[in-house]
Amino acid sequence: MSDVLLDVRSITMQFGGLKAVDSLAFQIKKGQLVGLIGPNGAGKTTAFNMLTGVYRPTSGDILFAGQSMVGLRPYQISRNGIARTFQNIRLFRELSVLQNVLIAFNQHVKSGTWSAILQTQSFLDEEAELRSKALALLKVFGLDRKADEIASSLPYGEQRKLEIIRALATKPKLILLDEPAAGMNHSETHQLMETIAQIRKDFDLTVLLIEHDMKLVMGICENIIVLDHGVKIEEGNAQHVRSSQKVIEAYLGVEESV
Numbered sequence: 001m002s003d004v005l006l007d008v009r010s011i012t013m014q015f016g017g018l019k020a021v022d023s024l025a026f027q028i029k030k031g032q033l034v035g036l037i038g039p040n041g042a043g044k045t046t047a048f049n050m051l052t053g054v055y056r057p058t059s060g061d062i063l064f065a066g067q068s069m070v071g072l073r074p075y076q077i078s079r080n081g082i083a084r085t086f087q088n089i090r091l092f093r094e095l096s097v098l099q100n101v102l103i104a105f106n107q108h109v110k111s112g113t114w115s116a117i118l119q120t121q122s123f124l125d126e127e128a129e130l131r132s133k134a135l136a137l138l139k140v141f142g143l144d145r146k147a148d149e150i151a152s153s154l155p156y157g158e159q160r161k162l163e164i165i166r167a168l169a170t171k172p173k174l175i176l177l178d179e180p181a182a183g184m185n186h187s188e189t190h191q192l193m194e195t196i197a198q199i200r201k202d203f204d205l206t207v208l209l210i211e212h213d214m215k216l217v218m219g220i221c222e223n224i225i226v227l228d229h230g231v232k233i234e235e236g237n238a239q240h241v242r243s244s245q246k247v248i249e250a251y252l253g254v255e256e257s258v
Helices: 044-051 074-080 097-108 113-118 121-140 156-168 186-202 214-220 238-242 245-252
Strands: 004-015 018-029 033-037 059-064 082-084 174-178 206-210 223-228 231-236
Touching: 004 044, 004 206, 018 044, 018 059, 018 206, 018 223, 018 231, 033 044, 033 186, 033 214, 044 082, 044 174, 044 206, 074 082, 082 156, 097 121, 097 156, 121 156, 121 186, 156 174, 156 186, 186 206, 186 214, 214 238, 223 238, 223 245, 231 238, 231 245
Parallel strands: 033 206, 033 223, 082 174, 174 206
Antiparallel strands: 004 018, 004 059, 223 231
């Protein structure tokens, strides 16, 4: 199945006697926009951590473009084409907006250390090219005019955008967004929906996102995976998931008979 970009094969993450994720399996095809949802503590972020090399699965395998990612370090997985954002914003807060993006480009720098020390023409040319690309990325999100501002001075919604821009600068094929709408108001969330759809198209991306905002998930995701207590309980399109009794019970609980 050459159109399958990510193939998650029964991954389990066990911490002592606790299975945070239990035999999770799913596939994502190239170009899809997929949601991963579930109540608090369902194992969503643990799943992201396994996909990006923060945790090594206790068992199971993760194939990306046909290659196993299990055992690779996060930076190696990033170089293979998987990028992520975090639930808690992790910017270089005291650096400028532009510097935050340029740092993400570093893994693609061709010039060596001596070229940088000696300020060779090839190094200067590459530095100018990366700066131009970084500014172009910022312009897509309307942040190019704030390129020289300190990252921590940006409003919360723009800091979220900057984190997505930094992920895009690693030139991913798959981007994992961990609660990108967290802390955003209705207007910002609506704008984010449009932004995610646009970058998916413009950058030829495949997207997997964790999100608690059901309107956002149901509005843009073609396929939705539902976790509860580390176990996948449902998968399908928005209409299927919305009407699933298992999903309703996971979020609202089961009424006890008296």
